[in-house]
Amino acid sequence: MKSVVLIGAGNLATQLGLRFKEVGVAIEQVYSRSVDSAKKLADLLSAEFTTETRNIFSADIYIIALADKAFHSVLENIDFKNALILHTAGSISLTELKSYSSNYGVFYPLQTFSKERKVEFETIPICVEANSEENLNEIKKLAQLCSKDVRExxxxxxxSLHLAAIFCCNFVNHMYHLSAEVTETHAVDFNILRPLIKETVAKIDLMHPKDAQTGPAVRYDENIMDKHLAQLEDEKLMKELYAKLSKSINYYQNK
Amino acid sequence: MKSVVLIGAGNLATQLGLRFKEVGVAIEQVYSRSVDSAKKLADLLSAEFTTETRNIFSADIYIIALADKAFHSVLENIDFKNALILHTAGSISLTELKSYSSNYGVFYPLQTFSKERKVEFETIPICVEANSEENLNEIKKLAQLCSKDVRExxxxxxxSLHLAAIFCCNFVNHMYHLSAEVTETHAVDFNILRPLIKETVAKIDLMHPKDAQTGPAVRYDENIMDKHLAQLEDEKLMKELYAKLSKSINYYQNK
Known part of the structure; x- marks a missing residue:
């Protein structure tokens, strides 16, 4: 059995660690700068933990699940001794790992992870890439234990996928958040919107989003749009977004 | 049996007409300025049709399903003879009907409708309102035939609900559209994003959207956001939206 160390203890590290445990891949140690996060995840995984890079164990495989901004500053301080190191980030190139080991690759699960929410891991697309055929095969084996959908x-x-994911996940979720802001401000029940939210997503299983679009912006119904902008008079940022999103709908629907 | 005339033949009129037919409420006539739309919907509903307001039948109930911008200009030309008139719009006040009849109300199904897509009507919240108790009861009876979820x-x-619906439906769908633009431009398969899209919406069944948020904007990871903005160099509008949406995430998550 290969020994595995997990560098990071955030949302992705947590759900990935739990999935590894579930499929029988033991994590030996968890590293995080935050003692609380490191200890909490290590407990869940029956692993050791450390907050000091110098105390990181020797291992066959290192999984790097750090925020981009911390990525290089943490890795610079670890001696990987040419073990296989994998990062899990959408926006970091494969080659950014090459100064740390001669064996490296990418293991990117395309999903939104929160610490407390269990996800159905076997349906998550895992995007893999490596610096050699041998390492690619090693990564694929690991990925296939976790998911049925492994892609090179x-x-x-x-x-590009990571950028697209920001739009269809983070920005979509923010639209739900703004929608909830509107209902909460006016004391109406957000739950009344749930059938609409469900139908909006169900439609794009069968139609291109362009063909699924409805509402005032695509009809260019200025009457309604002006009323909505007036309703948002006290919410400057939301008002600007409403105007820009309507403009964008108009542009991309007619592109 | 009350006689019903449908004013409008767009997405909402089509799906509402089909639902009426399904539950045994016959539409006698369909009016639309477009002969194609009028005829097509009339055929589906086994109804008459007209494109001239002066030829609209006398009826007990008129259902108005017009775009806001056409609303008053069409209604001004119809003699309703104090029949019950109902509009179906989110953004039009009840009282905007009062010059057309002494019996009026609102029948607003809170859903996104496309002509070609059948919706599960019995779960759609129908928001009702009327100028008298008697008319309200009449509208409620009609609404309860169509849906299990009728609300005053x-x-x-x-x-407010209509404004909130723009965010959680039209703007969400536009985010899917932009996401598809990114994948199509870079020749990656949009379908790989489907598990992410499904999980994003499933999360808010259990968590407030604020607690469900993930990604670079909520972590304020400028590294990633700058990379994404650079990737969008040639898509000015999308780049502006990315920046403004990230700013908005940051503002509303910390509000």
Missing amino acids: INSEQRK | INSEQRK
Whole structure:
């Protein structure tokens, strides 16, 4: 059995660690700068933990699940001794690992992870890439234990996917958040919107989003749009977004 | 049996007409300025049709399903003879009907409708309002034939719901559209994003959207956001939206 160390203890590290445990891949140690996060995840995984890079164990495989901004500053301080190191980020190129080991690759699960929410991991697309055929095979084996959907995706494609994911996940979720802001401000029940939210997503299983679009912006119904902008008079940022999103709908629907 | 005339033949009129037919409420006539739309819907409903307001039949109930911008200009030309008239719009106040009849109300199904897509009508919240108790009861009876979820919602609440619906439906769908633009431009398969899209919406069944948020904007990871903005160099509008949406995430998550 290969020994595995997990560098990071955030949302992705947590759900990935739990999936590894579930499929019988033991994590030996968890590293995080935050003692609380490191300890909490290590407990869940029956692993050791450390907050000091110098105390990181020797291992066969290192999984890097760090925020981009911490990525290089943490890795610079670890001696990987040419073990296989995998990063899990959408926006970091494969080659950014090459100064740390001669064996490296990418293991990018395309999903939104929160610490407390268990996800159905076997349906998550895992995008893999490596610096050699041998390492690619090793990564694929690991990925196939976790998911039925393992795909070879190069760094350029992965960058595009990550950008696309921001729109269809983070920005979509933010639209739900703004929608909830509106209902909460006016004391109406957000739950009344749930059938609409469900239908909006169900439609794009069968139609291109362009063909699924409805509402005032696509009809260019200025009457309604002006009323809505007036309703948002006290919410400057939301008002600007409403105007820009309507403009964008108009542009991309007619492109 | 009350006689019913449908004013309008767009997405909502089509799906509402089909639902009426399904539950045994016959539409006698369909009016639309477009002969194609009028005829097509009339055929589906085994109804008559007209494109001239002066040829609209006398009826007990008129259902108005017009775009806001056409609303008054069409209604001004119809003699309703004090029949019960119902509009179906999110953003129009009840009282905007009062010059056309002394019996009026609102029948607003809170859903996104496309002509070609059949919806599960019995779960759609129908927001009702009327100028008298008697008319309200009449509208409720009609609504309860169509859906299990009929709610009394006043004009102010309905206006807020309609605005909230733009965010969680039209703008969400536009985010899917932009996401598809990114994948299509870079020749990656949009379908790989489907598990992410499904999980994003499934999360808010259990968590407030604020707690469900993930990604670079909520972590304020400028590294990633700058990379994404650079990737969008040639798509000015999308780049502006990315920046503004990230700013908005940051603002509303910390509000």
